[in-house]
Amino acid sequence: MSNEEHILTEHGVKPTANRILILKTILEEERPLSMTEIETILETVDKSIISRTLATFREHHLLHDIEDGSDSVRYEVCHGHHHDGLCCDEGNDLHVHFHCEACGRTFCFEKTHIPIVNYPEGFQIHSINYMAKGLCPECSAKSGNNDK
Amino acid sequence: MSNEEHILTEHGVKPTANRILILKTILEEERPLSMTEIETILETVDKSIISRTLATFREHHLLHDIEDGSDSVRYEVCHGHHHDGLCCDEGNDLHVHFHCEACGRTFCFEKTHIPIVNYPEGFQIHSINYMAKGLCPECSAKSGNNDK
């Protein structure tokens, strides 16, 4: 049983060929992927399948979505501590994401936690999205602007 | 000359009837509006006009866009300090936004600044989006779950 099959079964999702493939893709990229990005990588898989598969994964808390705003929602597999079927960002391991404006990739700063601020009275906070944008090291080097 | 006309002229945008109307709407709501929300409020104005007007406003730094992820991009007029044609979030007055998952409205916590965290080496940060989600006071009260 492959790692992907294991993760799927663990979350109560039947490990079909497409699901294994899609999960494998997201895991291998090691960064949050949008539906369109998955579509591009997996040319052979119909977008309706990707759409439905991602919905299934979400329902089973196998991944969570992050928003980098610039285009579409991206999906990230929870590598953090899973307990009670929750993935990291549904628990307390909120981390910062970074979206490169040049190459369009989104990165996880897993070591960097989101600082909690004081909110006005009466607001109930359920989740927080901390998204920084700019240039990733590679694009920063390419553009010849190498200072930090 | 109305306040709206003044703002438009100040930013080098010719104050036409539609532009005044759209700006007035955004100002009056006092919270970031999405294109669709503006469309709903201003039934008489065609969405192509709203689309083009918002593009014009953006080009002239009259407003900036924030992303609450859940649906579309929202626009907010800069009430902060404007200098050099930059609006607040393009300068250093980054503040926290809050999106209510029940009523779908987005609020500005203008008093709450985004805390800056340490990023991994090599990443150039240009902008930051700090978006909290949950229930606003009104929806929180309605749902009978009134604790903070």
Next chain:
DNA sequence: GACATCGTTGCAACTGAGTTGCAAAGTTTA
């Protein structure tokens, strides 16, 4: 093994947000 059942697949058709083409209307300048 044959049959019924149920979830999954893959195509096509749809939806909804947003943009663009284009001609008519309005504004500005000489």
Next chain:
DNA sequence: TAAACTTTGCAACTCAGTTGCAACGATGTC
């Protein structure tokens, strides 16, 4: 008033994502 330019408003388009539906495949029962 005429020429040049901008804005308007409709319709047509684009693009991402979802849904309808029939075919397919896996699983379970007799």
